[in-house]
Amino acid sequence: MAKSDDCIHILQGLLVFGNVVIGMCGIALTAECIYFVSTPQGLYPLLKDTENSDIHAAAWIGIFVGLALFALSILGIIGVIKASRTLLLVYIILMLITFAFEMASCITAATHQDSLTPEFFLKQMLERYQKSDPANSDNEVTKTWDELMLQNHCCGVLSPSDWVEYTSAFRLTHSDADYPWPRTCCVLDAKGLPVNLDGCKLGVSGYYNSNGCYDAISGPVSTHAWGVAWFGFAILCWTFCVLIGTMFYWSGIEY
Amino acid sequence: GVTTASTFVLDQPRCIFDNYGNADIWLVVALEDAISTFNNTAGPGTPETAFQSFPDPVRAYMTLNATLAHYPCPKPDGDIAVLRVGSETSCAQDASRPTCNGPLPGPGPYRVKFLALEGSVPVAETVWSEPIMLRTAKPPSSIATTGSGHSAGMIAITTILSILLAVLLAGLVAMLVFWRSESCGGSSSFSKPESVTVRRYNTHHVYDQPAARL
Numbered sequence: 001m002a003k004s005d006d007c008i009h010i011l012q013g014l015l016v017f018g019n020v021v022i023g024m025c026g027i028a029l030t031a032e033c034i035y036f037v038s039t040p041q042g043l044y045p046l047l048k049d050t051e052n053s054d055i056h057a058a059a060w061i062g063i064f065v066g067l068a069l070f071a072l073s074i075l076g077i078i079g080v081i082k083a084s085r086t087l088l089l090v091y092i093i094l095m096l097i098t099f100a101f102e103m104a105s106c107i108t109a110a111t112h113q114d115s116l117t118p119e120f121f122l123k124q125m126l127e128r129y130q131k132s133d134p135a136n137s138d139n140e141v142t143k144t145w146d147e148l149m150l151q152n153h154c155c156g157v158l159s160p161s162d163w164v165e166y167t168s169a170f171r172l173t174h175s176d177a178d179y180p181w182p183r184t185c186c187v188l189d190a191k192g193l194p195v196n197l198d199g200c201k202l203g204v205s206g207y208y209n210s211n212g213c214y215d216a217i218s219g220p221v222s223t224h225a226w227g228v229a230w231f232g233f234a235i236l237c238w239t240f241c242v243l244i245g246t247m248f249y250w251s252g253i254e255y
Numbered sequence: 256g257v258t259t260a261s262t263f264v265l266d267q268p269r270c271i272f273d274n275y276g277n278a279d280i281w282l283v284v285a286l287e288d289a290i291s292t293f294n295n296t297a298g299p300g301t302p303e304t305a306f307q308s309f310p311d312p313v314r315a316y317m318t319l320n321a322t323l324a325h326y327p328c329p330k331p332d333g334d335i336a337v338l339r340v341g342s343e344t345s346c347a348q349d350a351s352r353p354t355c356n357g358p359l360p361g362p363g364p365y366r367v368k369f370l371a372l373e374g375s376v377p378v379a380e381t382v383w384s385e386p387i388m389l390r391t392a393k394p395p396s397s398i399a400t401t402g403s404g405h406s407a408g409m410i411a412i413t414t415i416l417s418i419l420l421a422v423l424l425a426g427l428v429a430m431l432v433f434w435r436s437e438s439c440g441g442s443s444s445f446s447k448p449e450s451v452t453v454r455r456y457n458t459h460h461v462y463d464q465p466a467a468r469l
Binding site: 089092093096099100103106107110111113114117119120122123126127160161164165166167168171175176177178180198199201202203204226229230233236237240243244247250251 | 257258259260261262264335337339341342343344357358390392393394395396397398399400405406408409412413415416417419420422423424426427429430433
């Protein structure tokens with residue numbers, strides 16, 4: 001009996017430890033998702049109007065799942081210490097529901113991360129940057145792109161030739177003799193005017209930004225999506241182990 | 256330099272017309288089929304060579320009007336050594352500027368040469384260039400955004416999580432089905448810590464003794 005008692009105590013200890021870790025991970029997940037939702041990343045307008053706002057939905061689900069995990073971990077610790085069958089049964093069922101939600105959030109984040117290819121951003125940029133008809137309809141996309149190009153010293157998605165290879169909403173109002181690419185692609189001086197306008201139009205290096213913006217876009221969005229997806233996946237694997245342990249513990253409790 | 260749908264870029268004629276310090280350097284831009292009929296004595300700025308009437312009926316126009324002073328030889332460092340054909344948009348429709356370097360109206364092919372004129376007498380020229388084609392821009396709808404496929408990571412996450420969830424649900428079902436059974440947990444049964452009670456158990460012989468006395 002002593003040995004069985006020791007095993008029980010070890011199992012109890014492990015379950016309590018497991019629940020403590022789940023509680024802390026729940027808080028971390030909530031904090032991470034709140035950060036992603038509230039940071040003015042500046043790229044949200046590019047993702048907002050498309051089907052890809054689901055990455056944002058995944059982050060919102062992550063916030064609530066994180067809080068639920070924290071609350072349930074406390075319930076689990078109480079249930080394990082008191083060895084109460086009812087409490088642990090409630091705990092297991094609610095944890096399974098939370099598991100299912102978090103699983104949905106991870107898969108959504110991973111799937112939509114896959115769909116953010118350069119072609120997607122290229123098409124969006126060409127169709128919506130400086131679209132003047134109807135007026136002011138895509139101001140946010142235009143402003144986001146301008147800021148992106150100014151801050152990262154880049155032009156286009158893959159390179160400035162994106163503007164030359166494809167027709168675009170921008171091309172409808174700006175002839176390619178005067179504006180092979182938008183003025184924000186030029187190296188600008190302190191007043192916001194091109195340092196050498198002819199050099200910029202000609203594509204002389206040093207007077208225009210010759211690299212594409214895709215790296216600057218995909219960096220933050222990737223971190224976001226993989227943060228939600230993979231951290232959630234790690235938490236779920238740990239939760240799985242704790243739940244299996246809890247089920248064994250539950251089936252061994254005398255009633 | 257970059258070739259767009261209406262402009263292209265040439266090397267400036269530096270160190271070519273060095274012997275003709277007094278000449279004006281003109282650029283002749285012609286359609287492919289007009290190079291054999293182009294006459295060097297055609298004057299720039301005339302209706303026969305006006306940009307605004309290009310490509311129909313004018314088949315070759317003259318533009319640039321530079322002098323050797325514009326193209327010092329050798330090239331000083333820091334100077335841009337290319338010339339953009341099609342850069343002047345302000346005079347493209349202005350018939351009073353027939354030597355406008357306006358944007359080209361179509362994708363070409365075009366052939367160009369430089370011509371040096373002293374007064375109206377041609378004194379030097381380059382050979383006709385190879386045919387130059389301009390770009391034709393594609394519409395953005397031609398960009399394929401579908402078929403990006405699923406990455407290995409996403410497939411791994413989905414598969415593994417589905418398996419884990421299935422195992423957990425199976426465990427829950429097993430728990431509930433074997434609620435009252437001792438088969439799974441019998442050997443590790445243990446009591447609840449605080450609920451141990453001692454029941455008073457009266458043995459039979461305590462009650463029998465008074466009866467035995469009688």
